[in-house]
Amino acid sequence: MNRTPVSSSNLKSVGYDQSSNTLEIEFHGGRVYQYYNVPKRIYQGLMAASSHGRYHHRRIKDSYRYSRIR
Known part of the structure; x- marks a missing residue:
């Protein structure tokens, strides 16, 4: 999947x-x-x-099923 770099101290790309x-x-x-x-x-x-x-912490992290892929 192609990801877009983001300006964040925690996230690198989305x-x-x-x-x-x-x-x-x-x-x-x-x-x-x-x-x-x-x-x-x-x-x-x-x-x-x-x-x-x-936003990730409040709206995504504990709201959706996920898996670590790397």
Whole structure:
């Protein structure tokens, strides 16, 4: 999945696959997680947020099933 770099002290890049509603986040340090069944509006909100890390923590982290892929 292609990811877009973001300006964040916690997140390095973010990608989204609309066909499967999968959100992929790479963190500084190399960890990559995929979050499943994430609506496009949540991805758009993450990308538009003034703080990507805070948005992730409040709206994504404990709200969607995920797995670490790297």
